[in-house]
Amino acid sequence: MKIEQYKLLEKSLLKDFINSLIPIANVYAPVSKGFNNYVFQNIKSADEVSIKYIPTIIPPKKFFLPKKENILQFFIEDELKVEPVTEYENLIIFGVHTCDIAGIKCLNMVLSDKPKDTAYLIRKKHVTIIGIECNDYCDEYASCSFVGAHMPTTGYDLMFTELSEYFIVHIHSSKGMDIIEKTDIFKDASIAQLEELKILRNNKMKIFNNEIPTERRYLPDLFDRSFNANVWKELEQKCLSCGNCTAVCPTCYCFDIKEEVDLTLKAGERYRVWFSCQLDPFAKVAGGHDFRKERSARQRHRFYRKFRYHIDRYGMVFCTGCGRCSRTCMAKINLKEVLTSLIRESEAKIWRKWL
Amino acid sequence: MAKVVIKDSPYNLKKAKILDVKTLTEKEKLFKLVFEDKTWLDFEPGQFIMVSLMGIGEIPVSICSSPLNRHYFEICVRAVGKVTNSLHKLKAGDIIGVRGPYGNGFPIKSLEGHDLLIIAGGLGIAPLRSLILYSIDNRRDFGEIHILFGCKTPGELLFEDEIEEWSKRLDIHFACTVDRADPDWKGNVGLITSLIPGVDIDPLRTYAAVVGPPVMYKFVIKELLAKGLPVDQILLSFERHMKCGMGKCGRCQIQNLYCCKDGPVFTFKEIMDMAEAL
Ligand SMILES: Cc1cc2nc3c(=O)[nH]c(=O)nc-3n(C[C@H](O)[C@H](O)[C@H](O)COP(=O)(O)OP(=O)(O)OC[C@H]3O[C@@H](n4cnc5c(N)ncnc54)[C@H](O)[C@@H]3O)c2cc1C
Numbered sequence: 249m250k251i252e253q254y255k256l257l258e259k260s261l262l263k264d265f266i267n268s269l270i271p272i273a274n275v276y277a278p279v280s281k282g283f284n285n286y287v288f289q290n291i292k293s294a295d296e297v298s299i300k301y302i303p304t305i306i307p308p309k310k311f312f313l314p315k316k317e318n319i320l321q322f323f324i325e326d327e328l329k330v331e332p333v334t335e336y337e338n339l340i341i342f343g344v345h346t347c348d349i350a351g352i353k354c355l356n357m358v359l360s361d362k363p364k365d366t367a368y369l370i371r372k373k374h375v376t377i378i379g380i381e382c383n384d385y386c387d388e389y390a391s392c393s394f395v396g397a398h399m400p401t402t403g404y405d406l407m408f409t410e411l412s413e414y415f416i417v418h419i420h421s422s423k424g425m426d427i428i429e430k431t432d433i434f435k436d437a438s439i440a441q442l443e444e445l446k447i448l449r450n451n452k453m454k455i456f457n458n459e460i461p462t463e464r465r466y467l468p469d470l471f472d473r474s475f476n477a478n479v480w481k482e483l484e485q486k487c488l489s490c491g492n493c494t495a496v497c498p499t500c501y502c503f504d505i506k507e508e509v510d511l512t513l514k515a516g517e518r519y520r521v522w523f524s525c526q527l528d529p530f531a532k533v534a535g536g537h538d539f540r541k542e543r544s545a546r547q548r549h550r551f552y553r554k555f556r557y558h559i560d561r562y563g564m565v566f567c568t569g570c571g572r573c574s575r576t577c578m579a580k581i582n583l584k585e586v587l588t589s590l591i592r593e594s595e596a597k598i599w600r601k602w603l
Numbered sequence: 604m605a606k607v608v609i610k611d612s613p614y615n616l617k618k619a620k621i622l623d624v625k626t627l628t629e630k631e632k633l634f635k636l637v638f639e640d641k642t643w644l645d646f647e648p649g650q651f652i653m654v655s656l657m658g659i660g661e662i663p664v665s666i667c668s669s670p671l672n673r674h675y676f677e678i679c680v681r682a683v684g685k686v687t688n689s690l691h692k693l694k695a696g697d698i699i700g701v702r703g704p705y706g707n708g709f710p711i712k713s714l715e716g717h718d719l720l721i722i723a724g725g726l727g728i729a730p731l732r733s734l735i736l737y738s739i740d741n742r743r744d745f746g747e748i749h750i751l752f753g754c755k756t757p758g759e760l761l762f763e764d765e766i767e768e769w770s771k772r773l774d775i776h777f778a779c780t781v782d783r784a785d786p787d788w789k790g791n792v793g794l795i796t797s798l799i800p801g802v803d804i805d806p807l808r809t810y811a812a813v814v815g816p817p818v819m820y821k822f823v824i825k826e827l828l829a830k831g832l833p834v835d836q837i838l839l840s841f842e843r844h845m846k847c848g849m850g851k852c853g854r855c856q857i858q859n860l861y862c863c864k865d866g867p868v869f870t871f872k873e874i875m876d877m878a879e880a881l
């Protein structure tokens with residue numbers, strides 16, 4: 249910890265800080281919608297913001313990979329003209345939890361892999377991420393500690409952590425520094441607060457217990473043994489194939505590509521739009537055959553994409569433990585329970601071999 | 604929101620001009636294409652391109668000409684739906700959008716020095732024609748070349764002129780069969796699998812390249828294994844729905860493999876234990 253990278257903010261000044269961002273860029277922050285629902289929304293005043301919130305309905309992926317996004321526009325005049333396009337805005341997302349920062353890191357990994365997704369990279373460059381550290385669990389659905397997303401590491405410009413007297417702010421980029429320097433409300437941090445931060449983090453290790461009865465490093469092995477597990481068959485009976493779990497997931501990025509022609513029939517757009525492996529035509533091929541017809545196969549695919557396939561391809565677990573999929577599921581399919589059942593089933597099989 | 608034009612977008616299209624359209628059968632047409640900017644499509648046999656008709660859609664299509672042909676490239680398209688039917692309405696001089704090439708084609712470098720057993724079912728001849736033309740252009744780099752071609756009826760036989768020529772060549776063993784004959788048909792009748800036991804190959808020296816409708820694979824592979832071909836010398840090209848062609852949209856995923864990026868050509872070894880593959 250380099251002390252120069254840390255600043256202090258009086259707790260009572262947090263609103264002043266948020267208000268100081270509004271002239272700089274479009275600011276998005278968690279806003280309560282009632283019934284314990286929160287949304288990252290454009291704010292005009294700090295009064296709208298919920299500093300304490302459980303993960304928003306839709307994660308910040310919507311700023312990086314919008315639900316619907318034009319990728320090409322075309323004009324048919326004397327001759328065909330095609331222009332690849334993208335839209336972006338300078339924006340600051342305030343109050344991002346570490347799980348959602350982990351989600352953005354997953355998207356970065358995929359979309360900056362070759363061939364690079366230029367539109368994504370342009371948009372990403374114009375986003376400033378200001379995090380807020382969770383000192384305790386948001387609710388019982390979270391499994392962020394299992395995947396190691398409960399502690400701030402990288403992926404943000406500024407990170408706010410609440411101490412007893414102050415917010416301590418970690419400045420992680422020059423973009424973050426510029427924002428801090430725009431106001432005079434920050435104080436220098438001293439050794440005492442850095443000590444307090446260390447103690448807080450140590451305490452967090454006790455509060456955030458691994459939520460799943462295995463370790464992350466055993467995931468490949470667990471999943472390699474579980475392709476034909478009964479757990480998937482049980483999901484067949486429950487899942488409604490609504491696709492909500494993938495829409496709200498910060499690391500789900502599958503999309504469809506479609507197009508629209510305007511009324512003149514001389515111009516139009518090609519766009520990409522979120523799609524889901526849980527929905528019907530996703531894995532259909534010519535001739536009508538569907539390689540993942542059963543809902544169990546689709547759910548299995550979802551879990552393997554989170555916990556197995558991308559470990560080989562990108563070296564990362566593609567679950568941030570945010571708990572959104574479990575919170576949103578009408579059929580009450582719970583990620584922590586599914587993983588726990590998989591472990592139990594796989595252990596039972598191993599024991600049987602020894603008996 | 605600011606809007607920018609991003610020329611280096613991976614979704615950008617190159618304009619290709621149709622030089623010629625040839626009707627091959629009732630359902631298939633062959634399109635001869637060149638890029639308007641006179642650049643050359645640099646590809647490997649077995650790779651595909653994304654073909655665009657603006658306002659209608661974009662589809663994956665195999666390149667069916669020889670990669671050594673620097674004058675034009677060709678695609679053979681079967682009219683099955685929206686984009687393919689619209690393509691069939693186009694004429695010489697019309698412009699389409701193209702991006703690519705994409706995917707892993709046939710591993711030419713591994714194939715060289717070996718015998719080839721090329722097995723095409725129906726439209727599967729399209730990507731394989733590229734391999735056949737390549738191996739003819741580089742004939743001395745390959746050992747024996749066997750081509751087995753099957754389709755439902757004689758009327759569905761693609762590239763008839765070329766087949767005639769291949770069957771006359773002394774340096775190629777060519778056999779063809781139809782599921783159902785018509786009165787004029789003088790060749791073999793029966794499924795393509797019936798031709799396999801008869802081909803005279805040294806299985807350890809031979810690479811088989813198989814492309815056809817999904818139902819064909821299981822039966823053909825069984826015959827090839829019975830002949831003693833090693834699992835990593837059986838090459839298959841897979842078809843999935845594809846939207847991006849770049850391993851992003853997730854549409855073509857077969858477990859941990861992206862058909863568009865890791866394939867479409869896979870060795871049987873890579874996928875033999877994989878549910879959802881065949
Ligand atoms: C790697 C690859 C190579 C191919 N090579 C050729 C070729 O050389 N010649 C040829 O005629 N066809 C080829 N195809 C198939 C071709 O892409 C589809 O026939 C085409 O996409 C159908 O589009 P459509 O708009 O005409 O049909 P639609 O009206 O969209 O649908 C008709 C049928 O085509 C299937 N289909 C639709 N979109 C796609 C898509 N994006 N990818 C795959 N299947 C789709 C649908 O499942 C449906 O059964 C290839 C497909 C792949 C994946």
Ligand code: SF4
Pocket residue numbers: 486487488489490491492493494526573576577578579580581
């Ligand atoms: S798991 Fe739940 S949220 Fe996901 S598709 Fe099934 S019913 Fe919908």
Ligand code: SF4
Pocket residue numbers: 493496497498499500554566567568569570571572573574583
């Ligand atoms: S799988 Fe569920 S818990 Fe994991 S990142 Fe996606 S929504 Fe969050």
Ligand code: FES
Pocket residue numbers: 844845846847848849850851852853854855856861862863864
């Ligand atoms: S076509 Fe998009 S991932 Fe393969």
